[in-house]
Amino acid sequence: MARTGILIEIENNAVKETSFGVMTAAAGQEIYALVLGDDVSAVKEKLAEYGAAVIVSITAPGDVASSPDLQAQMIAAAVKEYNLETLLGTASATGKDLFARIAAIMDEALVSDCVQVNIADKTVKKSHFSGKTFATLKVNGSVLLCTIRPNSIEPVASPAAGELMNFSADVSDPGLIKIVEVKKDAGKKLDLTEAPVIITGGRAIKAAENYKMLEACAQKMGAAVGASRAAVDAGYAPHSMQVGQTGKTVSPRLYIACGVSGAVQHFAGMKTSKVIVAINEDKDAPIFSKCDYGIVGDIFDVVPVLTEKL
Amino acid sequence: MKICVCVKHVPDTAASIKLAGDKGFEDSEIKFVSNPYDEYGIEEAVSLVEKQGGEVVVVTVGKASAVTTIRSAMAMGAHRAILVKTDSQFLDSELTAKALKAVMDQDGKPDMIFTGKGSVDTESFQTQYRLAKLFGMPVVNEVSSLTIDDGKAIAQREAEGGKRQVIEMSLPCVIGATKGLNEPRYPKFPDIMKAKKKEIKEIEFSELGIDVSQGKVTIEKLESVPERSGAKMLVGSVDDQVTELVRILKEDEKVL
Ligand SMILES: Cc1cc2nc3c(=O)[nH]c(=O)nc-3n(C[C@H](O)[C@H](O)[C@H](O)COP(=O)(O)OP(=O)(O)OC[C@H]3O[C@@H](n4cnc5c(N)ncnc54)[C@H](O)[C@@H]3O)c2cc1C
Numbered sequence: 001m002a003r004t005g006i007l008i009e010i011e012n013n014a015v016k017e018t019s020f021g022v023m024t025a026a027a028g029q030e031i032y033a034l035v036l037g038d039d040v041s042a043v044k045e046k047l048a049e050y051g052a053a054v055i056v057s058i059t060a061p062g063d064v065a066s067s068p069d070l071q072a073q074m075i076a077a078a079v080k081e082y083n084l085e086t087l088l089g090t091a092s093a094t095g096k097d098l099f100a101r102i103a104a105i106m107d108e109a110l111v112s113d114c115v116q117v118n119i120a121d122k123t124v125k126k127s128h129f130s131g132k133t134f135a136t137l138k139v140n141g142s143v144l145l146c147t148i149r150p151n152s153i154e155p156v157a158s159p160a161a162g163e164l165m166n167f168s169a170d171v172s173d174p175g176l177i178k179i180v181e182v183k184k185d186a187g188k189k190l191d192l193t194e195a196p197v198i199i200t201g202g203r204a205i206k207a208a209e210n211y212k213m214l215e216a217c218a219q220k221m222g223a224a225v226g227a228s229r230a231a232v233d234a235g236y237a238p239h240s241m242q243v244g245q246t247g248k249t250v251s252p253r254l255y256i257a258c259g260v261s262g263a264v265q266h267f268a269g270m271k272t273s274k275v276i277v278a279i280n281e282d283k284d285a286p287i288f289s290k291c292d293y294g295i296v297g298d299i300f301d302v303v304p305v306l307t308e309k310l
Numbered sequence: 311m312k313i314c315v316c317v318k319h320v321p322d323t324a325a326s327i328k329l330a331g332d333k334g335f336e337d338s339e340i341k342f343v344s345n346p347y348d349e350y351g352i353e354e355a356v357s358l359v360e361k362q363g364g365e366v367v368v369v370t371v372g373k374a375s376a377v378t379t380i381r382s383a384m385a386m387g388a389h390r391a392i393l394v395k396t397d398s399q400f401l402d403s404e405l406t407a408k409a410l411k412a413v414m415d416q417d418g419k420p421d422m423i424f425t426g427k428g429s430v431d432t433e434s435f436q437t438q439y440r441l442a443k444l445f446g447m448p449v450v451n452e453v454s455s456l457t458i459d460d461g462k463a464i465a466q467r468e469a470e471g472g473k474r475q476v477i478e479m480s481l482p483c484v485i486g487a488t489k490g491l492n493e494p495r496y497p498k499f500p501d502i503m504k505a506k507k508k509e510i511k512e513i514e515f516s517e518l519g520i521d522v523s524q525g526k527v528t529i530e531k532l533e534s535v536p537e538r539s540g541a542k543m544l545v546g547s548v549d550d551q552v553t554e555l556v557r558i559l560k561e562d563e564k565v566l
Pocket residue numbers: 201202203204227228229230231242243244245246247248258259260261262263264265266269279280281282285297298299300346
């Protein structure tokens with residue numbers, strides 16, 4: 001059993017679903033759940049349920065929230081303190097950023113966005129060439145650092161002791177960058193890259209307000225809503241919703257493409273989804289040759305029926 | 311102002327990747343381009359220098375064939391380039407960062423460095439952070455908006471859930487560019503001709519004195535992801551089709 005640290009992501013006082021998948025990736029190891037901040041009361045039970053032998057709350061003086069460099073130093077210090085041989089986290093925007101900073105500080109290897117990790121062998125599997133190939137990589141060095149692609153590992157509960165520990169990291173260097181403000185786009189809920197289900201509207205959506213139809217459907221499935229580049233370029237959706245080569249890479253359990261033709265650049269961002277469904281009025285649309293299930297029909301007829309039947 | 315832009319020579323995302331051996335791919339017949347995110351870096355660097363003066367130097371670690379990618383960056387307005395020649399597309403990120411640092415040191419330290427948010431071949435998402443660490447510079451990745459004022463950079467970065475962080479740092483710094491930062495220009499014919507005359511300095515990786523045995527990540531296997539072979543098309547009325555789809559998703563696929 002190797003001591004494995006998991007960097008836990010917390011939102012609105014709850015552990016993010018994707019963090020449980022990361023804990024499951026370390027099943028069989030002695031799991032140290034690392035939480036930034038001193039309040040773990042709201043999350044400790046869940047972390048124990050998903051296999052945390054130890055829950056470490058990491059604190060440091062100074063303005064931690066505004067300094068990713070300081071956060072990375074705190075985590076690196078915890079890895080040393082507890083002799084963790086592996087550190088895993090979510091390949092979210094925050095996870096990828098923090099892990100790259102931690103890897104640079106510790107001068108250790110990092111593999112980002114893995115879909116499989118073999119802790120004993122120090123090998124990982126990840127996408128190369130936008131989902132066209134998978135590479136198996138061997139990692140040397142003393143600590144294995146990996147972020148895991150959201151939804152690639154199904155969370156499985158596996159109760160453990162969940163012993164609480166407090167670690168006050170002896171670091172105070174605020175680093176070289178400072179977050180001075182966080183702006184929030186109005187009305188955004190679930191994050192695309194982490195959503196287990198995504199419903200996307202392409203150019204066929206025809207107007208920004210028609211995304212409401214997809215949102216209603218998304219709400220029934222606990223899904224996030226995405227857009228194609230054609231829809232973004234036409235001004236129907238903000239760029240933060242774009243899926244594809246120049247947008248987000250997503251890998252949900254279920255991807256439903258509504259009125260999307262199926263361009264390679266769109267597939268580059270969603271190809272590794274588990275199940276892909278397409279709804280398109282053109283029976284010859286290229287997307288039908290590259291997905292799992294297809295419905296030929298007008299999205300404005302089909303989607304409302306789908307919403308009703310879910 | 312001297313700006314270095316790190317540009318990787320990668321297979322076009324539209325190219326199909328044919329495997330060669332158990333960990334390589336056939337690279338002679340496919341089209342290679344600038345890593346798409348790096349183009350936002352080139353555009354930003356060129357337009358900054360157009361406004362404030364200075365020069366843009368492209369730095370690439372790659373095969374000798376990367377010259378085509380470098381020329382396209384020069385056609386967008388970069389002034390000079392340095393190519394560190396290696397023969398692997400899968401060079402460890404740490405070694406890549408060390409090579410980029412070494413040639414930038416030789417050439418004279420830049421006032422700013424641009425990279426892309428990540429490369430579309432290896433999807434490593436880290437070279438910029440390692441480079442920044444080697445220089446002791448601040449780094450922000452996935453930057454979709456940037457202002458430079460009085461030795462300070464203010465970058466916006468997309469975080470989860472539609473949040474955008476506004477981040478302040480001082481120059482010199484490393485910026486990982488992404489879509490939104492600008493619209494990369496399409497070079498015109500005279501620019502393409504002019505680019506042919508610009509200087510590309512070529513250096514062998516082995517001349518940099520970097521210990522390659524320090525590379526910590528090695529590729530063991532590359533395998534194709536099987537293409538989906540065409541959808542199962544649902545039949546019947548809209549109602550029937552949707553009912554069957556929901557059943558499949560719940561009972562067979564168990565994804566709902
Ligand atoms: C360098 C580069 C990067 C790119 N990056 C991206 C990227 O990140 N993401 C991305 O998505 N694209 C990207 N593209 C663009 C991509 O090539 C396609 O142009 C784009 O994906 C098309 O979007 P679409 O499928 O929504 O639109 P279209 O191709 O116009 O397809 C619309 C589809 O909707 C169907 N339709 C129309 N009305 C209805 C209706 N009422 N009901 C049902 N079906 C209907 C049509 O039959 C058609 O198949 C990129 C292109 C390049 C060159």
